[in-house]
Amino acid sequence: MRSLELAKRNFKEVWRDPLSLGITIALPVVLLVIFQAFGEFEDVFKPTSLAPGIALFGFVMLMFSSAMILSRDRDSALFARLLTAPLRSSDFIAAYSVPYVSVAVIQGVVLFMIGGFFGLGIKGNVGLVFLVLFIMSIFYVGLGMILGSLLAVGPLSGAYSVVLLLTIFGGAWMDLEKIGGAFETVGNAFPFAHSLDAARDVMIDGAGLGAIATDLYWVLGYTAAIVVLALVVFRRKMQE
């Protein structure tokens, strides 16, 4: 597995920057702790409702980090050297994604564990919640691969802000149904709202796989499309 060798290097890049890693893992927890204080006024801020949105917020940070490392590497002579190795575009995408998806898993586990101390409860199947969030982490890191392949380091922060806003307005800490109208329609056209609905349905109402199937299809469809797009974009960029 030649791509594993490259993935190892990318793992080290992530783990050897403890400050960024610490912030990436700790910030969602800090946000959950701060926001849950508003839980007595608004249900959406109660830890159980809040946690999926906060998890997505953490994934946005990972999307940015993965896009950064790819974009920075693309600019370096090291990347030209890596491109002359017998690796396919899928090897590259896997090698750059896997370390960040792993951090996403750690981030999610830490968030839900610490959230437990603040009243976060899961009525349904925990595995189902993690499945939805895991797929979303692949979606975000895949998006990071596309952005990192296309953009220089500078414009990445702009793209980060756009994705962050889409995530927030996708219902991260607001109820789209209550807002309604065009806002809800646009929000439902993206996978963010569907992943949040699915996770909350399992956590709050104890919904099973069948009940969240439609939302899950949205999430899976978007993730598959993003991964394919990442492969196509990267392959094109390999020979520029």
Next chain:
Amino acid sequence: MSSATNGDLPAIQTLSLSKNFGEFTAVDGVGLYIRPGELFSLLGPNGAGKTTTIKMLCCLLKPTGGTATVMGHDIEKAPLSVKGAIDISPQETAIAERLTAWENLSLMAGINGLEKQAAKKRSGELLEMMGLTGRAKERVKKYSGGMKRRLSIAMALVSDPQVLFLDEPTLGLDPQSRRAIWEYIEQLKGKTTIVLTTHYLEEADALADRVGVIDEGKVVALGTPSELKESISGAQVTVVEAENLTDDALEALRQRYGQVREVDGGVEIEADEVRLFEIEECLRPRGITVQSVFKKQVTLDDVFLQLTGKQLRE
């Protein structure tokens, strides 16, 4: 992995290889035939098309026209097979800063499919050669520029490729490191096909089996260093070292030989035959003492200058 015995197949063959960037033609119908195990040096002024040619051969750029094969694999139809046979030391230092020197070498060996034990042995040898053994387990971020450069070159050598592209490998290195790399390249000759681009013509002269001079995207000369030097040696150049040459003395020499150039500490005379007594006849009556007279050796610098009208270090 490396093997130079590939029958009559060329290690690299290009036919009318071209690359345009919009209106600009960077490489213009380059035809090369490089034998397995040969050390071929590609020389040319900045912007001549050397790096673009190498990038196409490494499958990093798609050609606009023509074809090329590396170890029998077409660069457009079988890029993965080409990449499996090559490695490159890019002009710029190309290392992963957060890794140690060991880890950088393991990375390159691993992604090129070298077996672990072989990779370890080879990494050790290369670190020793580059004088990095003592700091091999330190993150390279803390290395000096020269150390990073040496590691970058070692990373191209660790996978033991069949074809090795060395783009200005010794640029910016101290003489001792440069000498060590020359020796290592010498050892690879005959086993690994090497394409070397360099600004140091003495490097090409000392190492290359054959030299291709490329200018404005075209190959303008091809041959062994001796063949190229012979091709331009028309009239011999004789250097006369003598101080305080007067205009009158220079005029006397010009009347006798025609082509006389004033240089630092004397003159260069371009003529088929120059005899010491003839020079003394011109200079001694004017009170000038001849210190030495010798034939000037033709260098690749002279070849380069004649073919391209440019100095390589321009």
